[in-house]
Amino acid sequence: MTTTTRLRGVFSPVLTPFNADLTPSVERFTRHCAWLLKQDVGLSIFGTNSEATSLTLAEKHRLLDALLDAGLPAGRMMPGTGACALGDAVELTRHAVEAGCGGVLMLPPFYYKGVSDEGLFRSFAALIDAVADERLRIYLYHIPPVTQVPISLGLIERLLKAYPGTIAGVKDSAGDWSHTEAMLRNFQPEGFDVFAGSETFLLANMRAGGAGCITATGNVNPAPMVALYESWRQEGADEQQRALDQTRAVFQQFPMIPAMKAAIAWKTGDDGWRAVRPPLVELAPDQRDRLESGLHQLGFSMPQVEDLR
Numbered sequence: 323m324t325t326t327t328r329l330r331g332v333f334s335p336v337l338t339p340f341n342a343d344l345t346p347s348v349e350r351f352t353r354h355c356a357w358l359l360k361q362d363v364g365l366s367i368f369g370t371n372s373e374a375t376s377l378t379l380a381e382k383h384r385l386l387d388a389l390l391d392a393g394l395p396a397g398r399m400m401p402g403t404g405a406c407a408l409g410d411a412v413e414l415t416r417h418a419v420e421a422g423c424g425g426v427l428m429l430p431p432f433y434y435k436g437v438s439d440e441g442l443f444r445s446f447a448a449l450i451d452a453v454a455d456e457r458l459r460i461y462l463y464h465i466p467p468v469t470q471v472p473i474s475l476g477l478i479e480r481l482l483k484a485y486p487g488t489i490a491g492v493k494d495s496a497g498d499w500s501h502t503e504a505m506l507r508n509f510q511p512e513g514f515d516v517f518a519g520s521e522t523f524l525l526a527n528m529r530a531g532g533a534g535c536i537t538a539t540g541n542v543n544p545a546p547m548v549a550l551y552e553s554w555r556q557e558g559a560d561e562q563q564r565a566l567d568q569t570r571a572v573f574q575q576f577p578m579i580p581a582m583k584a585a586i587a588w589k590t591g592d593d594g595w596r597a598v599r600p601p602l603v604e605l606a607p608d609q610r611d612r613l614e615s616g617l618h619q620l621g622f623s624m625p626q627v628e629d630l631r
Contacts, residue, residue, distance in 0.1 A: 327397060327424055327459075328490070328513075328515060328533075329364065329398075329400060329424045329425050329459075329461075329490075329491075329515070329533070330515065330533045330534050331362065331363075331364060331533075331534045331548070331551055332362070332363050332364065332521075332524075332534055332535055332536075332537070332540055332544065332547045332548050332551050333363065333364035333365065333366045333400055333517065333534065333535070333536040333537075333540065334358055334363050334364070334365070334366060334371075334536070334537060334538070334539075334540030334541050334544070335366045335367075335368075335369025335370055335371040335372050335374075335402070335536065335537075335538060335540075335541075336351070336354060336355055336358065336365055336366065336367045336369070336371075336372055336541065337354065337371060337372060337373075337541050337579070337582055337583060337586070338351060338372045338373050338374075338377065338385070339351055339354065339583070339594065339595055339597070340594075340597040340598070340599060341594070341597070342594070342597070344597065344599055346377070346381050346384070346385055347594065348384070348385065348388045350592075350594070350595065350630075351385055351388065351389075352388055352389060352392050352394075353629065353630055354541075354586075354630060355367070355389055355394055356392065356394060356629070357626065357629045357630050358540070358541070358544060359394060359395070359398060360626060360629065361544035361545055361548060361625065361626075362544075362548045363540050363544045363547075363548065364398045364399070364400060364424075365389070365394075365398060365399045365400065365401075366399075366400045366401070366402065366427055366493075366536050367385065367386065367389070367399060367400075367401050367402070368382055368385075368401050368402035368403070368414075368427075369402045369427060369536070370402075370465065370468065370495075370538070371538040371541065371578065371579050371582070372402065373579065373598065373599055373602065374402050376599040376602075379410055379413060379414065382401075382414060383414075383417060386399075386401060386417065386418070386421060387421075390421055396421050396422035396423045396424070397422065397423070397424045398424060399418075399421075399423040399424060400423065400424060400425045400426065400427050400461060400536070401414070401418045401423055401426055401427065402426070402427045402428070402429065402463070403415040403418055403426040403427070403428055404427070404428040404429030404430065404431070404432075404463060405429070405431070406431045406432060406433045407431075408431070408445065408448055408449060408452075411428070411431075411449050412449055412452045412453060414426075415428075415449060415453050415458065416453050416455070419453060419455045419457050419458050424459070425459040425460065425461050425490055425491075426458070426459070426460055426461065427461045427463050427493060427536070428446070428449075428460050428461065428462060428463055429463045429465070429469060430442050430445065430446075430462075430463075430469060430471045430473060431445050431471070432468075432469035432470070432471045434471075435470050435471065437471060439474055439476055439477045439480070442471070442473070442477055443477060443480055443481065443484075446460070446481055446485075447481075447484065447485075450485055450488055456487075456488075458488050459487075459488065459490040460485075460488055460489055460490060461490055461491045461492060461493055461515070461517070462478065462481075462489070462491070462492040462493070463492070463493050463495070464492055464493065464494050464495060464496055464501075464519075465493075465495035465496070465519065466496055467495070467496070467497065468495075472496070473492070475504060475505065475508060478492070478505070478508075478509060478514070479508070479509070482509065482512060482514060486512075489514070490513075490514070490515060491514055491515030491516060491517060491533060492505060492514070492515075492516055492517065493517045493518075493519050493536045494516060494517070494518060494519050495519025495520070496519070497519070497520070499523055499526060502516060502518060502523060502526075502527065502530075502532075503530060506527075506530045506531055506532060510531050510532070515532075515533035516531075516532045516533060517532065517533050517534055517535055517536045518532060518534075518535040518536075518537070519535070519536060519537065520535065520537050520538075520570070521535050521537045521539065521540070521543075521547050521550075521566045521567075521570060522566070522567055522570060523535065524537075524547065524550055524551065524554075524563065524566070525550060525554055525559055525560065525562075525563040528551065528554040529554065534551055535547070535551075538573075538578055538579075538582065539569065539570050539573055539578075539582065541582050541586070542573075542582050542585045542586060542624060543566070543569050543570075543622070543624075544625075545625050546562065546565060546566055546569070547566060549562065550562040550563060550566065565620075568620055569617070569620055569622060572613065572616040572617055572620065572622075573585075573613075575612070575613075575616070576605060576609055576612075576613060577602065577605070579598060579602055580596070580598050580602060580603065580604050580605045581605060581609075581613055583595050583596050583597070583598060583604070584596055584604070584605045584609075584610050584613055585613065585614075585617065585622075585624075586624070586630065588610070588613075588614055589623075589624045589627050589630075590627055590630045590631050591631070592630075592631065
């Protein structure tokens with residue numbers, strides 16, 4: 323990490339492919355990450371759609387190291403390093419910092435519900451103090467529909483005052499534009515970068531001064547998202563946004579992770595991509611048929627898909 327780099331643009335919580343024995347498929351993972359970078363999409367490895375909470379620490383270390391060994395740029399990576407156990411979060415975060423990653427995406431400790439802002443502040447503070455590296459850049463991960471542990475505006479304000487520079491931004495996956503707007507209004511002038519948690523809010527976020535989006539379907543529909551990010555000031559941006567929303571709506575008819583993996587399997591001809599780790603299950607054949615039909619009607623394609631084979 324450098325003190326001058328600020329991550330911006332479209333990032334994707336990278337899907338984790340698995341082998342038949344449900345071990346991570348390092349070769350597929352590396353190819354997929356290289357393909358995303360070729361589409362100008364940054365790598366939020368170990369995010370929600372990466373099945374990150376189903377991966378061990380050792381597996382995460384191995385996957386990150388595989389990307390580095392393949393020569394992929396660490397500066398375009400924002401690994402998810404939040405964990406319920408403070409020691410796990412410290413270990414993952416330290417590894418990312420030492421690898422030179424551009425930032426880390428950090429869930430709050432989420433097992434205990436109804437915890438106070440004081441408790442969450444102590445958790446983030448303990449991690450920052452333990453890592454003790456001025457290169458650390460944390461992007462808070464606000465996703466209360468999943469964690470049931472929100473990151474409040476008051477907590478962000480306190481963290482920014484205590485750790486200016488280290489607290490770099492947020493991924494807001496609350497699905498509530500008014501909340502994202504409040505983050506932009508209150509903290510963006512201080513250099514706090516706000517990423518929308520879905521491309522659904524990409525255009526609105528850019529118009530309000532946001533940094534981009536970190537979105538699941540960046541895994542499968544990157545080109546139109548990057549195109550909108552780059553041309554949001556131009557005529558036709560609203561039409562581009564509507565097209566993105568239509569594609570996402572097809573995926574959202576199904577469990578998102580199995581659906582995206584099914585789409586990659588369909589477009590690459592590699593059925594191994596369909597594998598998910600329990601407790602998730604792959605799409606049933608009739609679901610795959612409906613997914614493919616819906617995407618076909620929209621003219622869905624994956625550019626340079628041969629790179630994934």
